[in-house]
Amino acid sequence: MSVNKDIKHPSGQAIMDALKQASIEFIVSVPDIVTSDGLLWPISKDPEFKLVRVCKEDEGVSICGAMSYNKTRALLLMQQTGLMDSLNAIRAIGIDYQLPICMMVGLQGKEPHKLSSESSSYGVRIIQPVLDAMQIPYRVIEEPEDVQHIAADIEKAYQTSSTFVFIIGRAPV
Amino acid sequence: MKRDLALEVLKQHVSNEIVVAVYQTLFDWMAINPRDLNYVATGAMGQASSHGLGLALANPQKEVLVFDGDGSILMNLGSLVTIANAEPKNFHHFVFENGVYEVNGAHPIPGHKKVDFGAMAKAAGYRIVKVFSDLETFESEVVEFLNQPGPAMAVMKIEAGESYPRDYDYIHSALAREKFRQALQSS
Numbered sequence: 001m002s003v004n005k006d007i008k009h010p011s012g013q014a015i016m017d018a019l020k021q022a023s024i025e026f027i028v029s030v031p032d033i034v035t036s037d038g039l040l041w042p043i044s045k046d047p048e049f050k051l052v053r054v055c056k057e058d059e060g061v062s063i064c065g066a067m068s069y070n071k072t073r074a075l076l077l078m079q080q081t082g083l084m085d086s087l088n089a090i091r092a093i094g095i096d097y098q099l100p101i102c103m104m105v106g107l108q109g110k111e112p113h114k115l116s117s118e119s120s121s122y123g124v125r126i127i128q129p130v131l132d133a134m135q136i137p138y139r140v141i142e143e144p145e146d147v148q149h150i151a152a153d154i155e156k157a158y159q160t161s162s163t164f165v166f167i168i169g170r171a172p173v
Numbered sequence: 174m175k176r177d178l179a180l181e182v183l184k185q186h187v188s189n190e191i192v193v194a195v196y197q198t199l200f201d202w203m204a205i206n207p208r209d210l211n212y213v214a215t216g217a218m219g220q221a222s223s224h225g226l227g228l229a230l231a232n233p234q235k236e237v238l239v240f241d242g243d244g245s246i247l248m249n250l251g252s253l254v255t256i257a258n259a260e261p262k263n264f265h266h267f268v269f270e271n272g273v274y275e276v277n278g279a280h281p282i283p284g285h286k287k288v289d290f291g292a293m294a295k296a297a298g299y300r301i302v303k304v305f306s307d308l309e310t311f312e313s314e315v316v317e318f319l320n321q322p323g324p325a326m327a328v329m330k331i332e333a334g335e336s337y338p339r340d341y342d343y344i345h346s347a348l349a350r351e352k353f354r355q356a357l358q359s360s
């Protein structure tokens with residue numbers, strides 16, 4: 001994933017620190033090119049996280065939901081293509097069953113200097129409207145300072161047993 | 174092998190285990206062995222095995238039994254590889270194979286009489302795979318199967334037995350989830 005040095009990117013280490021602050025124990029993931037170098041590879045080498053590599057993202061929705069019954073906290077890390085492929089699982093397990101499914105979604109194809117709504121990629125432009133239609137709250141993580149909200153958002157999702165999505169619009173570095 | 178009779182056998186060996194079941198096998202199991210540690214809310218689209226994996230990883234001290242369907246696991250075949258890779262010793266996967274989507278009009282599953290679920294589980298990396306076609310053999314070998322560390326799969330060649338009511342309202346209810354949550358946290 002190329003990084004434009006004129007644009008600020010969020011820190012992968014700061015995101016990992018926020019996940020630990022929020023007591024995330026398991027990372028469930030299908031690799032995503034946006035978050036691969038800055039997040040998933042470092043997570044895979046960090047003994048404080050337990051990484052579950054899944055074949056398909058909807059497996060991860062179920063795994064995270066099932067883990068929550070004994071208050072084990074998990075994060076599903078994936079690309080927006082996986083999010084789109086998992087909408088029915090998110091609908092059933094996250095929304096209908098009111099389970100705390102926390103997801104971090106890299107926007108593959110998004111131009112770092114543009115808002116996702118202005119992206120030339122249809123697959124990028126539709127993500128926020130789709131989440132709006134499903135009434136799923138989300139936060140866009142693009143600037144370094146956006147990371148400061150992650151721990152509180154996860155805490156709230158688990159306290160209220162609700163679904164939350166972090167949209168990663170620029171590659172963590 | 175009649176499904177309800179196979180479940181009656183399993184009932185004798187289930188005490189404090191988590192049981193994740195789907196569709197008609199779930200409805201039969203709920204009638205035969207109603208208990209709060211039955212995990213009934215798997216959504217749809219073959220997700221039982223993934224719920225079972227999440228429960229097994231988050232509760233390594235507890236045994237997890239998944240009563241899956243053949244049509245269900247066909248929708249989530251990748252989970253076999255995910256499960257084998259995660260190597261949960263406390264994970265025993267029963268696939269009740271009747272060759273049809275029983276609660277959706279009894280249409281045949283793709284590959285009925287061609288697909289080999291046991292071979293797929295073995296190829297995916299499950300430690301143990303057994304195929305049970307008759308009740309007597311199952312009855313005599315189920316303890317040995319359950320005593321071996323997972324991930325393990327038992328392919329259950331079954332036909333419908335007694336038809337138990339399909340209580341969809343309950344399995345999707347907040348009450349069912351809360352009962353399981355409380356039972357898990359106090360077990």
